[in-house]
Amino acid sequence: MKSIFFCSLFMCAFGIGNGQNFANQGDSLMNKGLLVPALEKYSIALAQNPFPEISYKIASAYALLWTAQARDSAFSYLNQALKNDSTLKALYDPTYLSLIEDQRWKKIENSQLRKYEATNGPIENKTFALQLFRMIIKDQGFMYVGNIERKKYMQNGGYFGTPAIFPILAMEEKNMIENKEQLVKLLDINGWPTASSVTEYAAAGAALIINHTTYEIRSKYFPMLEKAFKQGEAQPLRYAKMRDRLLMEEGKEQLFGTQWKFVNSKRVPHPIEEPEYVDKRRSEIGLGPLSVYLKERFDIEWKVDQKL
Incomplete structure (x- = not known):
């Protein structure tokens, strides 16, 4: 009996791991713009591991194909993915641009709003x-x-x-x-x-x-x-971005380091006022260190010793 249990447990873990591997392959293909091959990998992943997250990825890939048939599939998988989801993330997900003029999108909106409000209030x-x-x-x-x-x-x-x-x-x-x-x-x-x-x-x-x-x-x-x-x-970041952009457009140095430009085909921040104090200013409005932000968001290496 124990051997049967452990065998079943192993097979379940193997299926989840293998399914995740196919999902990761699908993600990689999506990042390269290869939507149809990505869908093939996601479909295998879903068959082995029927999780809502994979259905959501399939819905996104179909929506990005922009055909009537693909939209039908996108709505079908999206409804599966959102069955027990009470968040609003789908309502502002840009991969669904091809869906928002369809009458079925209103049903998605109303359903997610209803579930969100039931959990979070009106x-x-x-x-x-x-x-x-x-x-x-x-x-x-x-x-x-x-x-x-x-x-x-x-x-x-x-x-x-x-x-x-x-x-x-x-x-x-x-x-x-x-x-x-x-x-x-x-x-x-x-x-x-x-x-x-x-x-x-x-x-x-x-x-x-x-x-x-x-x-x-x-x-x-x-x-x-x-x-x-x-x-x-x-949000602090939205405030900082607009403040910095206005300063930049007025020919002034930015305060929070949110604006960047290309120099010799490389991204670099626009000039920053007293850059040694930028982390202090960012901290005062609720933002983390600039070096971390630039690296994570734009792969920009930025190192300036900071003062308190």
Whole structure:
């Protein structure tokens, strides 16, 4: 009896480990833009290890294929993945850009909001939150393709790997323009979205989107973001990014080190005011060391001795 039990336990562990191996292979292929081979690996992983996380990855890969048949599959797997999920992560996941105009997306939104509120309490301004979530997806929705091609751009000495990237960049710009126009209207009606009124995720999205507009718009609405931040209603990083960007655009040195540029094909931070005190300033607003942030986010090596 014991041998049967241990054999079953071994087989279960082997299946989980093997399934995870296929999932990791799928992730690697996804990172290279190889969606169909990634789906093949994910499907094997799911058969061996039917976890919601793998169904979610399959849904994302299908959504990125942008065909009607792929959308059907994306919704099918996404519904499986979210069956016991009470988070809102799917509602601002940019891989689902191809799904948000489909009527089935509204059902996903309503279902996740209902489950989230049952666990976390009511969202004060659900309509505003949903509008912001969709704008986040529109803002970031072409980043998957764009980032893959930008890597090739760097590897190819300043040339994209395919001319197909240019209409993608044009659609990305169109979405950002539409977001800008919609967000300005919403801010004038609702004021700055706070974490307590639309959730922290949606509020962070407003700062993300407005940071992709113009200096005139950023400088007009930054005081609203700053007020929300000082009241504990906005993320420190979103505040820091907009503050730094405005300073940079005004020809001044940044304070928190969030803005970078390319120099000789390498990322480097824009000039920082008193860089030896940057970690002190970051700590005062709730951010960690700059060297860690730059390395983890942008693979930038930055070493300046810090003073307290």
